[in-house]
Amino acid sequence: MDIGWYLAVSALIFTIGAAGVLTRRSPLVILLCLELMLNAANLALIAFARMHANADGQVFAIIVMVVAACEVTIGLGIIVAMHRRRLPIDVDELRELQG
């Protein structure tokens, strides 16, 4: 199959993820969308690895998964902490770090 199809699916998923991050206000959904973006990148990496018959891209994808797992752990931890403190679960409300 042509590599173009894989990349098209990857780009589509990435765009869905990016749009979700930009439009949604719940941090949980934003985390999910971030996962979408990362996995879109993984798909592209694996496609390219198959195209070049080279394992490097696969290794890269596994490392991205590890990073994604870490990121989700921390992100969920923060959300749980926010929930316990009864803070609003809304990224627009969390803006103390403005200049």
Next chain:
Amino acid sequence: MTALEAFAWMTLLFPLAGTIALALVGRRLPDRGAGYLATGALALSFASAVGALVSLQGLHEEDRQVVAVAWDYANTVGVDAKLSLLVDPLSVFMILVVSGVSTLIHLYSISYMASDRGYVRFFAYLNYFVFSMLLLVLAGNFLVLIIGWAFVGAASYLLISFWFRRDTATRAGIKAFVINVVGDVGLVLGTFFIFKHAGTLDLLATFEKAKTAFEPGDADLTAGCILLLVGACAKSAQVPLHTWLPDAMEGPTPVSALIHAATMVTAGVYLVARMHPLFELAPAAADVGAVIGCLTLLIAGTIAIAVTDLKRVIAYSTMSQIGYMFMAVSAGAYAAGLFHLMTHAFFKALLFMAAGSVIAAMAGEQNLDRMGGFRRAMPFTCGCMLIGGLALAGLPPFSGFFSKDEILLLIGDRGGWYWILYVAGYVGAFLTGIYTFRMIFRAFFGEPVAEARELEQGHLHHAEVPTNPATGEVEDTEVGFPGPEHHIAEREGTMKIAMSVLALLSIVGGFLQIPNVTHVIDHFLEPSFHDSALYAREPSTGLITFGLVLGAVVALSGIAIAYYVWVRKPGLAARVRARLAAIYRLFVNKWYFDELIDVLFVRPSRRFGSFAQQTFERVVVNGVLVGGTTGVVRAGSSAVRAAQTGFLRYYAALVVLGMVVIAFYFLVAA
């Protein structure tokens, strides 16, 4: 590690351990415990030095220069910085004198400082001072030498301003430190000049390389040696860097004894003797050193006749005697200079101890005009002062006679213009006789003053309120200043023992080396000076006999004049002073060296400092640099702050936008 190396390291380690122990647990020790601990550490150090002497003498004569390396500190880019000691007859001679005399001074201080509130601090500093000096004389390369050199300067600062609530004492400490730093800079720069050509920091290797790296009279070597001389002059209080020494009398009397006899002022003499292979290749620099020594001995001698402070008279006599040593080692009379260093250490420590006893009996008063007639009240102190004075004046058979005449003998033997130094040396000896016995006659003879009469009745005079003798201000007794209790040698065993030992050494020390009879010092030091062309000179018997007779006559006539002026005709001194008012003013104002340095260096730098503070600091630093930087940062940050809205999604959108722009760029480029 051989026994010799172990002994050398132990000599260093005991005073260091003493300092650390006193700093950590000193306050928990019982009464006077700190003093005994420090003295014990020094006694062990002296025992190690004796051990080093014995094991050094066990070696074959050619092998008596041992370098003990503990570890390589840095050995890169052509710099071989090691922690190494050079153990040879010269350094062993120095550690014996330094640790031996220091032990006795420590012993004396146990009683002398007993009522001082800073007792523990005093002994910790004292041990540190001796450690620094031992490190200096044992140094095996220039790096360790410079470290020891700077340590000695720091320790002298701590001890001179020991009574830090006394304004004059802190000023004197700062003065000593600043002048010593001038010397440190000279030493370091001189080292650079030599290192540039020799390529090694090790002393012995440098001397070996110098023979091939430098032509005789090489300009770089001469510059290096003159800079080393600057260092030596500052440490040894030679003209014109001597002004800190008399002011250093603000420290407690044992400190004066330590600085003058054992630890500090001899460092310059040692440095010149140690660097003799370099100075022999740069005869011009050596001649400068000899002239400086000669000028110093004359200038200090004349000032000592005029000043009235007991301790300052002895201080100027030190300057004068160090002048002899400086002249000797610069003119190639190494063994004679070091021999005088040793005998001087004995009798100068003794004189200071006796002076300390007198000052204690006067309850802190140091002015000779206020003293008199202590002969019957303090017979022991008087006897010690007389022995020290006779040795200082150079009367046979006291130790100073043989060592001083040996110096002048060898200088006269050089011939040529050295005869000027020879004559000047005897003029200096004549002055020595006068000022030494002026001091003794005024303090111990004549009509007893009230304090002396009180002491004869068995009561030691105490001041109601302790005051600073220099300014008359009431002393702050809260920190460190001695309380109303004083201690005089007559009543304190440790002071008496220390002074007796030194008195004995002052009498017999000279017999180590009598021309044409014994040559103990000459033979002992020979391995250190085996490469010297000037070392083994033998003056003719005629010159020797002439010198010995002349020395005795000059010393006797000086003492006789002092006796005539200050005992037989008490009013004569005042009449002479009135007749020679201009000269008297010159002498009593110390040849205006303080004022000269003030005008040449202190005031211009102070003016430059105030200019820098008021104009440069305010306008350039505060206005342009600091103000400009803060302005730029403030404007920049307020612009960036506007972008910080705190909206997470806004940031994410910016990231996406940036990525899109980059992607488009590559697409278009492709």
